[in-house]
Amino acid sequence: MIKYLVTSLAAVAVMAGASNGQTPDGKVDFEKQILPIFKERCFECHQKEYTDKNGKVKKPKGKFRMDGAAVMMKGGSEGSDVVPGDAAKSSVYTSTTLPADDDLAMPPKGDRLTKDQQELIKKWITEGANFGAWKGEE
Numbered sequence: 001m002i003k004y005l006v007t008s009l010a011a012v013a014v015m016a017g018a019s020n021g022q023t024p025d026g027k028v029d030f031e032k033q034i035l036p037i038f039k040e041r042c043f044e045c046h047q048k049e050y051t052d053k054n055g056k057v058k059k060p061k062g063k064f065r066m067d068g069a070a071v072m073m074k075g076g077s078e079g080s081d082v083v084p085g086d087a088a089k090s091s092v093y094t095s096t097t098l099p100a101d102d103d104l105a106m107p108p109k110g111d112r113l114t115k116d117q118q119e120l121i122k123k124w125i126t127e128g129a130n131f132g133a134w135k136g137e138e
């Protein structure tokens, strides 16, 4: 009986995790949960150099690109942007928690990320900053 209960509880937990977009082991799924936040709030200023419709060349701000796993891990001019396992040292997380009037607060314009979004980024880094199958741009 106990064994049966434990097994069915575990099954429920797995199902609940899956519906949250987490991986089956309950970890944050980068592509489903983190990438949409980065795309919407960070890519505008942190992607590969491009020329906008007015012919103006846009370089990644702070020399930091977030549009690919390898370039994100390489980091920008300050470095230590993503330190796997250590969110407190990772500016990708810490910059989002700074008050809006801080010079280094990210994103520097628009609303702050929600508390849930900040916590999700923190959890993703704490769990090892795993990108799964995502490679993005080189």
Ligand code: HEC
Binding pocket: 038, 041, 042, 043, 044, 045, 046, 061, 062, 063, 064, 075, 076, 077, 078, 079, 080, 081, 091, 092, 093, 095, 096, 106, 107, 108, 109, 113
């Ligand atoms: C409107 C443009 C803009 C957006 C959007 C933006 N940033 Fe930035 N970001 C900047 C600028 C400008 C700098 C350089 C700041 C400096 O060097 O003083 C920077 C620098 C950084 C750095 C430091 C890079 C380094 O190594 O020097 C990190 C980390 C960062 N941003 C993270 C983010 C994250 C995470 C988001 C999305 C939640 C984001 N940024 C969204 C403009 C932006």
